[in-house]
Amino acid sequence: MKEFVPVLKRTKLFSGVGDDDISTMLSCLEARLLTYKKGEYVLRQGEHLSDILVLAEGRLHIQRDDYWGNRSILGHIGVGEIFGEAYVAPESGTLLNDVIAVEDSAVFFFDVKRVISTCSSACRFHTMVVQNLFFAISEKNRGLVQKLDYMSRRTTREKLLSYLSEEAKKQNSASITLPFNRQQLADYLSVDRSAMSNELCKMRDEGLLEFEKNRFRLF
Amino acid sequence: MKEFVPVLKRTKLFSGVGDDDISTMLSCLEARLLTYKKGEYVLRQGEHLSDILVLAEGRLHIQRDDYWGNRSILGHIGVGEIFGEAYVAPESGTLLNDVIAVEDSAVFFFDVKRVISTCSSACRFHTMVVQNLFFAISEKNRGLVQKLDYMSRRTTREKLLSYLSEEAKKQNSASITLPFNRQQLADYLSVDRSAMSNELCKMRDEGLLEFEKNRFRLF
DNA sequence: ACGAGTCGGTTGTATTTACAACAGAAAGGA
DNA sequence: TCCTTTCTGTTGTAAATACAACCGACTCGT
Numbered sequence: 194m195k196e197f198v199p200v201l202k203r204t205k206l207f208s209g210v211g212d213d214d215i216s217t218m219l220s221c222l223e224a225r226l227l228t229y230k231k232g233e234y235v236l237r238q239g240e241h242l243s244d245i246l247v248l249a250e251g252r253l254h255i256q257r258d259d260y261w262g263n264r265s266i267l268g269h270i271g272v273g274e275i276f277g278e279a280y281v282a283p284e285s286g287t288l289l290n291d292v293i294a295v296e297d298s299a300v301f302f303f304d305v306k307r308v309i310s311t312c313s314s315a316c317r318f319h320t321m322v323v324q325n326l327f328f329a330i331s332e333k334n335r336g337l338v339q340k341l342d343y344m345s346r347r348t349t350r351e352k353l354l355s356y357l358s359e360e361a362k363k364q365n366s367a368s369i370t371l372p373f374n375r376q377q378l379a380d381y382l383s384v385d386r387s388a389m390s391n392e393l394c395k396m397r398d399e400g401l402l403e404f405e406k407n408r409f410r411l412f
Numbered sequence: 413m414k415e416f417v418p419v420l421k422r423t424k425l426f427s428g429v430g431d432d433d434i435s436t437m438l439s440c441l442e443a444r445l446l447t448y449k450k451g452e453y454v455l456r457q458g459e460h461l462s463d464i465l466v467l468a469e470g471r472l473h474i475q476r477d478d479y480w481g482n483r484s485i486l487g488h489i490g491v492g493e494i495f496g497e498a499y500v501a502p503e504s505g506t507l508l509n510d511v512i513a514v515e516d517s518a519v520f521f522f523d524v525k526r527v528i529s530t531c532s533s534a535c536r537f538h539t540m541v542v543q544n545l546f547f548a549i550s551e552k553n554r555g556l557v558q559k560l561d562y563m564s565r566r567t568t569r570e571k572l573l574s575y576l577s578e579e580a581k582k583q584n585s586a587s588i589t590l591p592f593n594r595q596q597l598a599d600y601l602s603v604d605r606s607a608m609s610n611e612l613c614k615m616r617d618e619g620l621l622e623f624e625k626n627r628f629r630l631f
Numbered sequence: 632a633c634g635a636g637t638c639g640g641t642t643g644t645a646t647t648t649a650c651a652a653c654a655g656a657a658a659g660g661a
Numbered sequence: 662t663c664c665t666t667t668c669t670g671t672t673g674t675a676a677a678t679a680c681a682a683c684c685g686a687c688t689c690g691t
Contacts, residue, residue: 267564278550278553279550279551279553279554279557280550280554281550282547282550282551282554283547284547285550285554286554286582289554289557289558309542309546310539320529323528323542323546324528324529326546327546327549328501328502328503328504329501330546330553331497331499331500331501331549332498332501332503332504333553334497334498334549334552334553334556335498335499335501335504335505335508337553337556337557337560338508338509338556339508340560341556341559341563342476342508344560344563344564344602345486345563345602347602347649347677348649348677348678349677349678350677363505374638374639375638375640376637376638376639383563383564383565383566384678384679385678385679385680387639387641387642387680387681388677388678388679388680390639390640390641391640391641392677393639393640394640394641406638406639566678566679567646567648567678567679568648569647593667593668593669594668594670595667595668595669603648604648605669606649606669606670606672607647607648607649607650609671610670610671611647612670613670613671625668
């Protein structure tokens with residue numbers, strides 16, 4: 194478990210906490226480290242959860258199998274990311290998605306009650322971890338609101354424009370580099386890739402923007 | 413300010429905290445109470461925010477004016493609700509929406525740094541408030557993920573089915589009562605009302621469900 | 632240099648949607 | 662009761678979308 198302290202140190206959850214203090218907290222929080230082989234389920238839709246999770250090693254997919262068995266991948270979880278935090282409230286409903294290891298992976302489990310109950314003075318940095326957690330969730334929340342904003346637009350063009358103009362605002366420039374290729378962008382905005390590609394070209398022909406690969410410039 | 417203690421007592425933020433302790437905490441947290449006339453802005457898109465807000469009195473709209481000045485109402489805030497929590501992280505971006513008073517309103521402002529830094533022993537319940545806040549945001553987070561799930565569907569029918577079946581799961585019955593009328597449901601799912609109405613009737617004719625007003629039964 | 636695989640753009644068609652306009656039913660107030 | 666307003670369903674049309682199929686450019690490993 195100690196071997197992952199350097200990894201934890203770089204996570205949002207333990208940001209600003211020293212190695213020794215992280216080690217101490219792992220015991221204090223009764224952290225558990227579970228490992229998964231490629232293809233195994235880490236979390237299953239419909240379960241209840243009372244732990245905050247942090248990926249220590251490997252890579253995970255967030256996916257959903259709908260009504261008719263169609264599988265869709267909603268997102269990825271990389272090393273150091275926090276997840277599960279949306280389901281740990283006492284009155285919270287069950288998990289809405291599956292989480293699956295796409296590589297051999299290791300996951301830290303922290304009982305949420307221990308995390309948010311500041312304990313004895315032994316953990317000097319416990320308060321900081323609580324704050325880190327709070328801010329991490331807050332930011333995630335904003336990201337979700339943001340995405341909902343894009344997704345609530347009716348047409349592909351509107352979705353693209355709202356996404357691109359927001360990204361331009363964020364990167365503070367009319368020239369922006371997207372973190373997606375076309376397929377990923379289409380997935381993110383929940384539209385058809387070819388229709389989106391088509392729309393992008395129309396917008397370029399109308400002089401609204403230009404692009405090359407994942408670099409865009411807005412006018 | 414004290415006059416709103418009974419209101420605060422019933423909020424998620426102060427759930428489980430006694431009247432006297434709430435009064436104490438109002439000072440300790442340096443809470444500010446601001447009032448707004450009908451039509452005034454409480455928050456403006458693009459601003460930064462470092463406070464958690466709780467509506468003490470009145471009613472607010474969350475709205476967005478898009479590119480071309482089209483106004484759309486994204487939601488309502490009722491008495492006792494917490495808002496603003498998605499924007500208070502130090503690295504957080506600016507507000508994504510406007511918040512406007514649709515009635516004369518009163519709003520509590522709590523500086524987030526004070527809220528999540530547990531103070532001296534004077535505030536016995538400070539830890540509980542931090543936990544309350546955490547769980548409130550966690551639940552909000554789940555709600556957003558849920559809505560994203562509906563919205564990521566491509567067709568109106570799929571959106572309806574995912575929403576209705578989830579609601580049936582939540583209400584633990586095939587007969588469910590929706591908290592929306594048709595227009596509100598259409599707004600929630602970001603689809604056209606008449607198209608949705610049409611689709612609902614088609615689904616009824618196909619024997620997938622039946623409904624009367626906002627009572628639905630799934631088959 | 633070769634072939635496999637990935638990526639982005641294009642096209643055509645069937646499906647789905649938005650939008651506008653209208654009508655009947657229900658609710659609520661004067 | 663009558664009038665107004667709100668809610669819901671219906672229809673037609675123009676617009677937008679999904680989907681499938683295909684093509685060329687590019688990358689990468691051998």
